[in-house]
Amino acid sequence: MTQISDYMNSYRATWCPGCGNFGIWAALRRALVDMDLPPHKLLCVYDIGCSGNGSNWFHAYGFHSLHGRSLPAAMGAKLANREQTVIAFAGDGGGFGEGGNHFLHTCRTNIDMTYVVHDNQLYSLTTGQASPTSDQGMETKSTPTGDPDRPLRPLQLAVSAGATWVGRGFADDLVGLAQLYRQAIEHKGFAVLDVLQPCVTFNHFNTREWYAQHTHKLTEQEHNPADKAKALLLAGEWNGKIPLGVIYREQRPTYEDHFPQLAGKPLTQRVAARDVGQLIEQFR
Amino acid sequence: MPHRRDVFTWKIGGVGGQGQQAAGATFAKACTRGNFLTFNYSEYPSIIRGGHGTTQVDVAPRPLTAPSAAVNLLVALNEETIQLHAAEVTHDGAIIYDGSKITGDLKAYRRHKLFNLPIGNLLQDAKLPPISANMVAVGASLGLLRYSQAVLHHAIADLFAGKGQGTIDANIAAAQAGYDHATKHFQPARFAFTLRAKPVGKPAPLLTGNDAISLGIAAAGCQLYVAYPMSPSSSILHNLAGWAKTTNMVVRQPEDEIAAIHVAIGAMFAGTRSALATSGGGFALMTEALALSAMTETPLVAVVSSRPGPATGLPTWTEQGDLKFLVNAAHGDFPRVILTPGDPEEAFAAAGTAFNLAEKYQLPVIILMDKFVSESTRALPHFTLTPPEIERGKIATASELAGTKEFARYALTADGVSPRALPGTEGGIHLANSDEHEEHGFAVESFGGGALLRQRMVEKRAAKVRHLIPELPKPVRLGPAKAKLTLLSWGSTKGVAEEALRLLPYVNAVHMPAVWPIPEHALRHALNHVQQLVTVENNFSGQFATILRGATGIAPDHQLLKYNGQQFFPEELAEKVKALL
CATH class of the missing domain: 3.40.50.920 (Rossmann fold)
Structure with missing residues (x-):
């Protein structure tokens, strides 16, 4: 049986005391243990930022990529080895700003992997500048007179671009978040999980208390995740109560399903010289 | 300029979209089926219809490696072709022009032999569509050269084999109409050049550099090819996508070049063979990830086929203007390898060499070509598909890793190369880190001793250079x-x-x-x-x-x-x- 300690190593976290990341990663370890997934069967592909710094104290195969680029790197690894569980991580800056194009187009593919975005509505490792999900008017180091841009509603984009599992969690809700992780990882297709997270050092507006007051958990009676029209509305909900839970879910063939080449042994086990004698005949 | 005595040069020009390249392919296939060897070279603008385009076929009894400046027989599908290229025609050469289109005064070109080929009228008489004009021109040219009609028909049948008997028959009829017109009206016996077809076994393959490197990438065991289209690299994507059912390779066209290189790096990290191709501008977008390959010591194979820059430059022309860029591309100070194949044979071999060097030394390898080598077509009678030896370098196996708790992915070694562990292998868990890292991959700045470790890691990565140099293809x-x-x-x-x-x-x-x-x-x-x-x-x-x-x-x-x-x-x-x- 997989233990929580299997996902720990000897290094200590450098996040600020009270950072939302502690909850995000504790819930992930819980979900992985519940799924009994041994750490060598998991590949985490990290972005740059406070979320990516967590790569140092999470014991699983890890690839710490570049800012905004965790999705395409994860896609390459997943296509190469379908037997490996692959989770890509990002923050709201890398995920929706620098890597916005990859986000949209990976949703279209419906590749069978999970995308977890640590969303604290701020660039924090760079000490607090506005991000694509910062509220309009938010005063930050880079927007001292208030952010002029409207915030993205990334989960609306995810639903419309073709992600087949879309949900939102809250870093302090460990039990609920662990359940969302498990659903997202077990979903066959591209799962997008936006995790709201307080930045205790730089975001003095969207605080732990603010999130607790402004979020509510969706119930089964309230919302059927197969209802795409309602999912799009809920994914855009912000100023009243921000919905937490599964917003959208559908079953659709994955990217991998389109390639008979991917059936059978993973591509990592097939590397060998190929006879191309037949291919040259067309050039004569 | 001295004309190359053992080479006959044919050139066809017209408005883009008139099928000059298909005409060139037909002419070349007709030649290789009569035991000649060819070199096809096209100049064309970056537009689909319109503009001026030419295709030139050099013909000789020996392998050719470059096109002539001088032309022996010029086919002008429009007047502009005569204006632009008459000066290239040798004193003993000739110009065939489409008299049904070119009705202006050609007195200025009187020093050349001029043959009027009324393509429009011939097509009308044969009830053939205007699209067959290029075949009439090929037929007339080979008629003037007194080439074998049977061999010409054979070439057309082979070229259009996949398109049905109707297409084959129409193209043969068009070529024959041109051929007959030339025999009847051009007095071929008075033209200084003839081509005599000789029997040949298997005709030589006609390969561009891009075709050869496509074959090389496939032969080297690449499993995932990922590329965003950009001239002059795109035909590699077309080849490999077209062959995917035969090769079982996965081919992906992603959203942009940045995604392409990250997909390739992710796949190589996971432990398969992946490659990409682009041109200078596309590679400019990829440079940050070149540094990622270097820092994480993840193998990378990238083909860059140059065109003249800067910026959009001249998309369909040639230049070797990206070498300094590639030697210095990306931030940081790190080793990379640049292979520079000069012909299809070297391009085929470069693919296998690139994969082996990238995997053995865990670094980026760039194969630098350009439009001239990527898109020119050579008849290559001696082209051999020598299966490349696959060398994957140090990969730790599950049994070697049994019992390991924290795997030292970046262990300091004499040759700078540390064994890799592929995701999924028990005991091999590690972090491949774009941050500077210690031997296990953990960021060094957080853990003390950073400065000395930084120095050692720079030296470790650099040490690979002196070990790999003897393995590079020699001058x-x-x-x-x-x-x-x-x-x-x-x-x-x-x-x-x-x-x-x-x-x-x-x-x-x-x-x-x-x-x-x-x-x-x-x-x-x-x-x-x-x-x-x-x-x-x-x-x-x-x-x-x-x-x-x-x-x-x-x-x-x-x-x-x-x-x-x-x-x-x-x-x-x-x-x-x-x-x-």
Whole structure:
């Protein structure tokens, strides 16, 4: 049986005391243990930022990529080895700003992997500048007179671009978040999980208390995740109560399903010289 | 300029979309089916319809490595072709022009033999569509050359084999209409040139550099090819996508070049073989990830086929203007390998070499080509698909890793190469880190001792260079052992140098199929006894000469440079060399 300690190593976290990341990663370890997934069967592909710094104290195969680029790197690894569980991580800056194009187009593919975005509505490792999900008017180091841009509603984009599992969690809700992780990882297709997270050092507006007051958990009676029209509305909900839970879910063939080449042994086990004698005949 | 005596040169020109390239392919296939060898070279604008485009086919009884500047038979599908290219026609040559379109005064071109081919009327009489005009032109040309009609029909049938009997018949009828017109009206016996078809076994394959490298990538066991379209690299994507059912390779066109290189890096990290291709502008977008490959020590194989820059530049023309960029591309100070194949044979081999070096030394390998080598088509009778040896370097197995708790992915070793563990292997868990890291991959800044570790890691990555240099493809001498002057080529200037040597006694050449890191020992050996060293480059600033001087102190006596979007022509290069002798 997989233990929580299997996902720990000897290094200590450098996040600020009270950072939302502690909850995000504790819930992930819980979900992985519940799924009994041994750490060598998991590949985490990290972005740059406070979320990516967590790569140092999470014991699983890890690839710490570049800012905004965790999705395409994860896609390459997943296509190469379908037997490996692959989770890509990002923050709201890398995920929706620098890597916005990859986000949209990976949703279209419906590749069978999970995308977890640590969303604290701020660039924090760079000490607090506005991000694509910062509220309009938010005063930050880079927007001292208030952010002029409207915030993205990334989960609306995810639903419309073709992600087949879309949900939102809250870093302090460990039990609920662990359940969302498990659903997202077990979903066959591209799962997008936006995790709201307080930045205790730089975001003095969207605080732990603010999130607790402004979020509510969706119930089964309230919302059927197969209802795409309602999912799009809920994914855009912000100023009243921000919905937490599964917003959208559908079953659709994955990217991998389109390639008979991917059936059978993973591509990592097939590397060998190929006879191309037949291919040259067309050039004569 | 001296005309190459053993080469016959045919050229067809017209508005883009009139099928000049298909005409060239037909002409070349007809020639190879009569035991001739060919070199096809096209100049065309970056538009689908309109603009001026030409395709030239050089024909000889021997393998050809570059196109002539002089033309023996010019086919003008429009008047502009005559205006632009009549001066290229040799004194004993001729111009066939479409008299149904060109009705202006051609007196200015009287010094040439002019043959009126009323293509429109011939098509009308044969009840054929205007799209067949190019086949009428090919037929008339081969009629004038008194070439075998049966061989021409055979070539057309082979070329259109996949398109049904109707298409084959229509194209044969069009070619025959041209052929008959030439026989009847052009008095072929008075034309200075003939082509006599001889029986041949299997005709030679006609390959571009891109075709050859596509075959090389497939042969080297690549499992995932990922590329965003960009001229002149796109035909590699078309080839590999078209072959995917046969090769079982996964081919993906992602949202942009940045995604392409990250998909390739992710796949290589996972432990398969992946490759990509782009041109200079696309690679500019990829440079940050080049550094990612270097820092994480993840193998990478990238083909860059250059065109003249900067910016959008000249998308369908040629230049060797990206060498300095690639030697220095990306932030940071790290080793990379640049291979510079000069012909399809070297391009095929470069793919296998690139994968082996990338995996053995866990670093990025770039294969640098350009439009001239990527898109020119050669008949290659001796092209052999030597299966590449697959060398994957140090990969730790599950049994070697059994019981390991924290795997030292970046263990400090004498040759700078540490064993990899592939995701999924028990005991091999590690972090591949784009941050500077210690031996397990953890960021060093957080854990003390950072400064010394940083230095050791830089030295570890750099140590690979001296170990891999002996494995690089060696400089090749072309021409005689003793010479008064030696040309130094890299990449696509090889072919032009080879042809120019035939026009130049007492001159030889040294070609470099790999330029970075500079294999200094092997190069000095090849340049031993050189009297006068002349670099030949398709760029303005002499990029290789600059790099060579900086890295080794070797300086050429002269540089021959061309940067108008065309490669050198052999006659042109020979003239320039003669001026130096």
